[in-house]
Amino acid sequence: SDEPCASHTFLDNWIDYYYLTGDLRTLEVIREAGQFFLRYRWTEDPRFSFSLRSIGNVLRGLLYVYQVTGEEVYRKRADEVFEVIARGQCEDGSWLKRFQVSTSDRRPAQLPYGMATEGTTLAVELGAPPFTDEEHRSLSGTDTPIYREVPFGELKGYQTHYLLIGIELLHRMTGRADVAEVYRRAVDWFMEAHHTRHHYGGILCRHLAYAWRLTGARAYLDTGIDVLRQLMAMQDTSDDPRRRGAILMSPMYVSLAYFGVPFFRRALREADMDEPTAP
Incomplete structure (x- = not known):
């Protein structure tokens, strides 16, 4: 993407390739990505939101780098990221695509609109106006519906899959009961007939x-x-x-x-x- 954000920074195949080849340049790339994940920051200001797939990629990315390097700084930061993720889980076991841990309903003050990229969402949260209809059409074409606000029923679902991989990995590493419980509750949400859609x-x-x-x-x-x-x-x-x-x-x-x-x-x-x- 043209945005330096965690939502599309995937290490899975880099890790596989390194295990298969032992290539040292691949290890350098993994370490560089690990340093990027270490710089991930958040705020509990309700004007701003967490991207579910961004924080999900940060968790699994930090754990992957820890697996390869054995450096505790990555595990420690992964533990801190998991604590925030656990706080963001809704009572029914789900997460919102964009959530905030400091509000009772886990929703940020800025309602999610469309499937905006991380950069454009942050810009609106900082006070910039949302895309106009003309800008939407120039980006997505004239046949794509324009959504000003995502219906609440669509705020949960597919991006959770990014997250569960990291939670599974953390449990495999630690055996922690609290990690297992967060994971089970999330899978149970899918079990309640949601698997047909998600x-x-x-x-x-x-x-x-x-x-x-x-x-x-x-x-x-x-x-x-x-x-x-x-x-x-x-x-x-x-x-x-x-x-x-x-x-x-x-x-x-x-x-x-x-x-x-x-x-x-x-x-x-x-x-x-x-x-x-x-x-």
């Missing part, structure tokens, strides 16, 4: 599998099987080599399926449960 390419299967490991409750695996059936129904099975295997014709969905489904299949095997068959 499976997000199958990455939810990863979280369902880990929640099963934490609790032993088969309901998580049953829900994951339902999600797998949805993905199978979305997958192209034609003979067209340009399309076959695609999920909703989206490379992103295929990537997310790889991030979530293999973990879930292993959990099914360990639980002696059958995988769903293709429709």
Whole structure:
């Protein structure tokens, strides 16, 4: 992106590549990103908001760098970031896409509008006027609806997947009961019929599998099987080599399926449960 922000600073593949190759330049890049994550700051002034995916990437990024370097400064900062994340969790286990920890309803004074980038959101929070209709159309085209305020029902959901990966990693490292409880409550929010809208390419299967490991409750695996059936129904099975295997014709969905489904299949095997068959 053209903005130096954490929301799109992903280290996952850098970490994988370093483990596979031991390349020292890759390690330098990881360390540089770690220094960027260490500089992440926040305020409890209700005029401003947290970006859920930004703080989610900061948490997992700090933990990844700690894994690679063993330097405690990253773990310590990750613990501090997690404490803020836990405070921002709503009573139902969810988080808002843009939240504030200092308000009772976890909502900032500036209502979320559209799917604005981090920089434009901060600009409005600092007092700049929101985009005009003409500016919206020049950026997004004339066919894209203009949302001045995101409906409350759409403030929760997909960006939580960015966050849960880091919370899972923190629990794997520490075994902390409070971390496990924050994680379980979040997955339970998805369990309340929300998985039909928020499976997000199958990455939810990863979280369902880990929640099963934490609790032993088969309901998580049953829900994951339902999600797998949805993905199978979305997958192209034609003979067209340009399309076959695609999920909703989206490379992103295929990537997310790889991030979530293999973990879930292993959990099914360990639980002696059958995988769903293709429709």
